Amino acid sequence: MTEMGKHARAAAEKLSMAPTKQKDAGLIGAAMVIRANVDDILAANAKDLAAAKEKGLSGAMLDRLLLDEKRIEAMAKGLEDIAALPDPVGSKIAEWDRPNGLHIERIRVPLGVIGIIYESRPNVTADAGALCLKSGNAAILRGGSESSHSSRIIHESLVEGFMAANLPEHAIQLVPTTDRAAVGEMLAGLNGNIDVIVPRGGKSLVARVQAEARVPVFAHLEGICHVYVDKDADLEMARKIVMNAKLRRTGVCGSAETLLVDEACAATHLPVLVKDLIDAGCEVRGDERTRAVDARVKPATEADWSTEYLDAIISVRVVNGIEEAMRHIAHYGSHHTESIVTANQKTADRFLATVDSAIVLHNASTQFADGGEFGMGAEIGIATGKFHARGPVGVEQLTSFKYVVRGTGQIRP
Amino acid sequence: MTEMGKHARAAAEKLSMAPTKQKDAGLIGAAMVIRANVDDILAANAKDLAAAKEKGLSGAMLDRLLLDEKRIEAMAKGLEDIAALPDPVGSKIAEWDRPNGLHIERIRVPLGVIGIIYESRPNVTADAGALCLKSGNAAILRGGSESSHSSRIIHESLVEGFMAANLPEHAIQLVPTTDRAAVGEMLAGLNGNIDVIVPRGGKSLVARVQAEARVPVFAHLEGICHVYVDKDADLEMARKIVMNAKLRRTGVCGSAETLLVDEACAATHLPVLVKDLIDAGCEVRGDERTRAVDARVKPATEADWSTEYLDAIISVRVVNGIEEAMRHIAHYGSHHTESIVTANQKTADRFLATVDSAIVLHNASTQFADGGEFGMGAEIGIATGKFHARGPVGVEQLTSFKYVVRGTGQIRP
Numbered sequence: 086m087t088e089m090g091k092h093a094r095a096a097a098e099k100l101s102m103a104p105t106k107q108k109d110a111g112l113i114g115a116a117m118v119i120r121a122n123v124d125d126i127l128a129a130n131a132k133d134l135a136a137a138k139e140k141g142l143s144g145a146m147l148d149r150l151l152l153d154e155k156r157i158e159a160m161a162k163g164l165e166d167i168a169a170l171p172d173p174v175g176s177k178i179a180e181w182d183r184p185n186g187l188h189i190e191r192i193r194v195p196l197g198v199i200g201i202i203y204e205s206r207p208n209v210t211a212d213a214g215a216l217c218l219k220s221g222n223a224a225i226l227r228g229g230s231e232s233s234h235s236s237r238i239i240h241e242s243l244v245e246g247f248m249a250a251n252l253p254e255h256a257i258q259l260v261p262t263t264d265r266a267a268v269g270e271m272l273a274g275l276n277g278n279i280d281v282i283v284p285r286g287g288k289s290l291v292a293r294v295q296a297e298a299r300v301p302v303f304a305h306l307e308g309i310c311h312v313y314v315d316k317d318a319d320l321e322m323a324r325k326i327v328m329n330a331k332l333r334r335t336g337v338c339g340s341a342e343t344l345l346v347d348e349a350c351a352a353t354h355l356p357v358l359v360k361d362l363i364d365a366g367c368e369v370r371g372d373e374r375t376r377a378v379d380a381r382v383k384p385a386t387e388a389d390w391s392t393e394y395l396d397a398i399i400s401v402r403v404v405n406g407i408e409e410a411m412r413h414i415a416h417y418g419s420h421h422t423e424s425i426v427t428a429n430q431k432t433a434d435r436f437l438a439t440v441d442s443a444i445v446l447h448n449a450s451t452q453f454a455d456g457g458e459f460g461m462g463a464e465i466g467i468a469t470g471k472f473h474a475r476g477p478v479g480v481e482q483l484t485s486f487k488y489v490v491r492g493t494g495q496i497r498p
Numbered sequence: 499m500t501e502m503g504k505h506a507r508a509a510a511e512k513l514s515m516a517p518t519k520q521k522d523a524g525l526i527g528a529a530m531v532i533r534a535n536v537d538d539i540l541a542a543n544a545k546d547l548a549a550a551k552e553k554g555l556s557g558a559m560l561d562r563l564l565l566d567e568k569r570i571e572a573m574a575k576g577l578e579d580i581a582a583l584p585d586p587v588g589s590k591i592a593e594w595d596r597p598n599g600l601h602i603e604r605i606r607v608p609l610g611v612i613g614i615i616y617e618s619r620p621n622v623t624a625d626a627g628a629l630c631l632k633s634g635n636a637a638i639l640r641g642g643s644e645s646s647h648s649s650r651i652i653h654e655s656l657v658e659g660f661m662a663a664n665l666p667e668h669a670i671q672l673v674p675t676t677d678r679a680a681v682g683e684m685l686a687g688l689n690g691n692i693d694v695i696v697p698r699g700g701k702s703l704v705a706r707v708q709a710e711a712r713v714p715v716f717a718h719l720e721g722i723c724h725v726y727v728d729k730d731a732d733l734e735m736a737r738k739i740v741m742n743a744k745l746r747r748t749g750v751c752g753s754a755e756t757l758l759v760d761e762a763c764a765a766t767h768l769p770v771l772v773k774d775l776i777d778a779g780c781e782v783r784g785d786e787r788t789r790a791v792d793a794r795v796k797p798a799t800e801a802d803w804s805t806e807y808l809d810a811i812i813s814v815r816v817v818n819g820i821e822e823a824m825r826h827i828a829h830y831g832s833h834h835t836e837s838i839v840t841a842n843q844k845t846a847d848r849f850l851a852t853v854d855s856a857i858v859l860h861n862a863s864t865q866f867a868d869g870g871e872f873g874m875g876a877e878i879g880i881a882t883g884k885f886h887a888r889g890p891v892g893v894e895q896l897t898s899f900k901y902v903v904r905g906t907g908q909i910r911p
Contacts, residue, residue, distance in 0.1 A: 102852065175851070183873055187862060194854070196884050280884065301714065301885050322907040329909035437902045438588070439515065441607070449600060449905030458910065459901070460596055471609055471693065471898035472714050473886040485884035488872070489850045492862030494735040496742035497871065 086270045089225060090278030092255035093198040097223035099253045101195045105172040107250055112168035112215055115246025116161040119211070122242050123157050129234035130207065137231050149205045150232055160211045160239070163463065167215045170462040173481045174221040188491045193484040195221030197280035200271045201465075202227045202294060204286035207235035213285065214243055214257040216465045220483035223256055225279060227271060229286075230262040274300040283465050283478070288393075303478050305443075305469040307393040308338030308421040310451040313410040313436065315427035316349035320357060322448060323426045327358050329450040330424065332365055336395050338467055339422050339444075339454030343390060344401045345410045348374070351403050359401065367397045374403040390417040407432055411439055418442065420469045422454040443469050443476040499683045502638060503691030505668035506611040510636035512666045514608045518585040520663055525581035525628055528659025529574040532624065535655050536570050542647035543620065550644050562618045563645055573624045573652070576876065580628045583875040586894045587634040601904045606897040608634030610693035613684045614878075615640045615707060617699035620648035626698065627656055627670040629878045633896035636669055638692060640684060642699075643675040687713040696878050696891070701806075716891050718856075718882040720806040721751030721834040723864040726823040726849065728840035729762035733770060735861060736839045740771050742863040743837065745778055749808050751880055752835050752857075752867030756803060757814045758823045761787070764816050772814065780810045787816040803830040820845055824852055831855065833882045835867040856882050856889040 100108075119126070130152040137150055152160075178191040199222045203209040210226055217224035228236040240259040247256050260267045271279055272294060281301045284294040291304050312330050314323045330341035346355050356378040362369050363381050370385040382401070389400040390413070404410045407425075414423055424446040425436040433447040444454050456464025456477030464477040474482035513521075532539070543565040550563055565573075591604040612635045616622040623639055630637035641649040653672040660669050673680045684692055685707060694714045697707040704717050725743050727736045743754035759768050769791040775782050776794050783798040795814070802813040803826070817823045820838075827836055837859040838849040846860040857867050869877025869890030877890040887895035 101854070181873065183871070187866065187871075189872060194884075319907075325907060325909050333910055433904075437904075441514070442900065444901045444903060446903040447905060449903055449908040450910050452910040453600065453903065453908070458596070458600075459602060460594065471607075475898055476901050485888055487855065488857045488889045490857065490859040490862055490866065491846075491850075492860060494732075494738060495862040495866070496738050497746055497863050497865040 086260070086264065086267055086275060089258050089260065090198075090275035093223040093225050093258060094278045096253035096255040097195065097197050100218070100221045100223055100256055101174070103221065103252065107252060108172065108218055108221070109168040111218060111247040111250035111252045112164045114249045115211075115215070115243045116164040118242040118246045119157065119161045119164070119239065122238060123154060126152060126157055126235065126238050126242075127154070129238045132234045133207070133232050142231065146205055146231070150207065150235070152207060152235060156208065160208050163212055164215050167219050167463055167480075170219060170480055172219065173484045178486055185495050186493060187495055190489045191486050192489050193481070193486050196483055196485050198223045198225060198278055199483065200225045200227070200275070200279040200282045202268060202271060202282065202284050202286070202290065204229040204290060205231045206285070207232040207239055209285050210236045210239040210259070211243060212463060213283065213465050214240070216463060216480055216483060218247070218252070218256055220480040222483055225258050225260060225271065225275070227260040227267055228262065233262045269297070272298045285466060301472065302470070303466060303468045303474050303482070305338060305419065305421055305467050307419045308340070308454070308467070309343065309391060309393050309417060309419040310339060310341045310421055310454070311343045311345055311414050311418060311423045312341045312451060313345040313407070313414075313423070313425045314347060314350065314354055314358065315407060315425060315429065315432055316347040317429035317432060318350060318354065318426040319428055320354050323354060324358060324361055326424065326426055326448070326450050328361055328365065330452055331362065331399050332367060332397065333450070333452050335397050337452065339452050340395070341424075341451050342393055342399065343417070344399055345404050345413060346401065347407070347410070348403050348405055355403065362399060367399055369399055369401055371401040372403060375401045393419070407436060411436065414440055414442075421467070422446070422451045424449060424451050443467065499673070499677065499680055500689060502671050502673065503611075503688035506636040506638050506671060507691045509666035509668040510608065510610050513631070513634045513636055513669055514587070516634065516665065520665060521585065521631055521634070522581040524631060524660040524663035524665045525577045527662045528624075528628070528656045529577040531655040531659045532570065532574045532577070532652065535651060536567060539565060539570055539648065539651050539655075540567070542651045545647045546620075546645050555644065559618055559644070563620070563648070565620060565648060569621065573621045576625055577628050580632050580876055580893075583632060583893055585632065586897045591899055598908050599906060600908055603902045604899050605902050606894070606899050609896055609898050611636045611638060611691055612896065613638045613640070613688070613692040613695045615681060615684060615695065615697050615699070615703065617642040617703060618644045619698070620645040620652055622698050623649045623652040623672070624656060625876065626696065626878050627653070629876060629893055629896060631660070631665070631669055633893040635896055636666075638671050638673060638684065638688070640673040640680055641675065646675045682710075685711045698879060714885065715883070716879060716881045716887050716895070718751060718832065718834055718880050720832045721753070721867070721880070722756065722804060722806050722830065722832040723752060723754045723834055723867070724756045724758055724827050724831060724836045725754045725864060726758040726817075726820070726827075726836070726838045727760060727763065727767055727771065728820060728838060728842065728845055729760040730842035730845060731763060731767065731839040732841055733767050736767060737771060737774055739837065739839055739861070739863050741774055741778065743865055744775065744812050745780060745810065746863070746865050748810050750865065752865050753808070754837075754864050755806055755812065756830070757812055758817050758826060759814065760820070760823070761816050761818055768816065775812060780812055782812055782814055784814040785816060788814045806832070820849060824849065827853055827855075834880070835859070835864045837862060837864050856880065
């Protein structure tokens with residue numbers, strides 16, 4: 086691991102100066118190698134799947150692990166999409182002149198070495214590695230043992246593509262899953278050779294990384310996202326947004342987990358919203374007033390308000406207007422993504438200004454919490470911390486900056 | 499301390515929504531109270547000075563501790579200057595439209611609670627507290643025991659000024675210096691109630707904070723700043739810049755500690771630069787080739803290249819062009835501030851792009867490394883880390899952001 090850290094730092098220095106064309110050629114080359122290796126990738130994945138079945142892994146786990154030709158093609162296409170993004174490195178964030186004639190520029194530079202710790206999805210190897218390369222960073226990847234065969238051949242394919250473009254051999258390194266101490270060493274910062282950790286996986290992985298890491302972490306522990314339907318909400322709009330926010334995909338971090346309905350419109354709006362959800366197969370767990378509108382509503386316990394179901398389940402509560410809604414969100418939320426549905430601009434502005442979440446929306450679904458939907462291209466994850474990166478973490482968020490000052494002999498009085 | 503953390507978090511929530519006018523009124527009010535309390539501040543400071551003399555503190559330490567009418571007036575004026583800065587909170591960093599009609603804005607928000615750990619300068623109480631307030635953050639201040647009487651009355655003056663503007667009582671809290679465990683608790687994040695730590699003081703304080711803090715730190719451990727005089731440097735410009743970078747003020751972090759001279763111009767430039775420095779009272783410690791040009795040059799040891807003198811001492815080395823200069827900086831530097839003197843634009847561009855420091859300058863003195871000189875107003879310090887804040891940390895750098903998304907009923911396909 087120590088050697089790996091040194092190699093990563095040396096590669097990062099080279100990558101920080103690598104021209105855009107070279108990085109893009111590496112990514113396009115890696116996509117070609119992945120397509121050429123499709124049979125070998127499928128064979129490696131079959132080994133992982135067989136071992137996982139023997140271990141008795143759940144159907145959802147097996148699905149995360151599974152690669153088929155379509156998923157491998159999506160992975161290759163993903164690399165090409167990242168190649169097509171603008172290169173953040175060297176771009177000017179701001180520039181200004183000083184009265185003494187100094188010209189100051191703020192220029193994006195890479196962060197350095199990014200450590201990625203992930204679980205069973207083997208495609209993270211390609212996605213995360215490619216985002217690091219595009220942003221001029223070296224990557225140290227530690228995948229789950231379940232996907233070790235698949236990750237290894239995907240990693241080899243990337244390295245082959247990158248080296249064909251004369252990129253450093255150690256731009257992306259894969260930690261052998263047999264090294265049990267590796268995660269601990271990565272969280273400690275690998276002797277100063279890892280600058281940031283990105284965990285990709287379930288809550289227990291993220292919690293461990295957040296608790297133990299001695300370097301910055303870009304992550305969200307959970308996405309307990311809320312939709313608040315205000316008394317001035319258009320019912321048809323609220324129906325569309327609630328259904329989409331909860332049920333479009335239930336397993337993503339931006340899916341809504343709690344619906345808050347203003348008591349001033351509960352009589353008209355609540356029964357319709359609850360019926361929509363239950364008729365669509367969603368379990369509704371409600372407070373007393375919600376249970377009164379539909380016999381199929383189950384009772385919500387205190388724990389429900391802070392539970393991320395990631396499933397077709399929603400908790401529903403009637404609140405006394407926007408202020409109680411915001412207090413509920415502040416108390417039970419996870420600072421991820423919240424939406425207000427209202428036709429009243431003033432109410433919306435109060436909500437958008439006050440709610441302390443990475444993403445706040447007015448009259449739109451929480452499922453837009455995604456780097457691609459924001460126009461930022463692929464993302465390595467969504468961060469709920471307030472430092473450096475907040476919200477979707479794309480290639481720009483994987484950079485820092487420096488001040489470049491141009492003078493003509495100025496000295497300070 | 500636990501109570502203090504809770505009070506800070508509650509105050510931070512209020513401050514995040516405080517209008518600019520209210521915050522500015524608090525700052526201007528605090529300046530008035532400080533001016534009115536000048537006699538009491540002088541009396542408190544006299545107590546601190548007497549105790550410090552009894553303890554046998556050095557002259558430099560006593561000077562840092564000393565307040566006189568001029569310094570107290572500068573402190574009050576500093577508060578008014580911060581009131582006059584633009585309010586970063588609520589300002590729009592970026593905005594864009596998506597093809598589906600969503601309008602996305604990136605809006606600045608405060609970070610939350612800022613912990614400041616400082617040593618003997620009592621004026622940090624006012625400066626740092628005011629920068630936190632202006633940026634909508636609550637502050638927990640822990641000053642050195644030497645300045646405890648002075649800090650206490652300055653803190654009381656701030657609180658009186660802030661409360662007259664109806665700002666929260668706990669916007670700025672001062673930890674009693676008698677609480678020995680306080681620093682450790684602050685570094686641990688005070689049960690999630692401190693979001694970032696800013697150490698203000700010597701290298702040993704900063705080193706401890708960087709090693710032990712479990713929350714982000716804005717700091718620089720040291721400023722080993724370099725001036726590289728290239729073969730294409732104008733000699734007169736190089737003379738002016740070297741003298742200013744080293745000697746304008748030797749105790750600031752942006753002062754130059756090492757001069758690197760290209761061997762291609764060593765015959766013409768080196769003797770003049772060395773003579774200037776020595777004639778001005780600066781001790782020069784040089785490599786063999788530097789010692790050959792002036793008998794007064796002392797031999798530099800390996801340790802000199804990584805020493806921040808903060809004094810009228812400079813290390814000087816002859817290098818084989820820009821590449822060796824940059825290798826020297828990468829090996830011995832502290833990623834703070836470096837300057838190249840050259841008339842060759844291409845050489846300058848290579849230096850500015852490659853050197854991995856928070857601030858890189860062309861044909862200008864390293865002593866410009868300062869938030870005020872950058873036009874950013876007062877600064878709480880200079881950071882050399884790559885996360886969140888890099889370079890001067892002013893009110894903007896004490897903020898985070900959130901995404902505000904405005905729709906008209908959009909759902910995600």
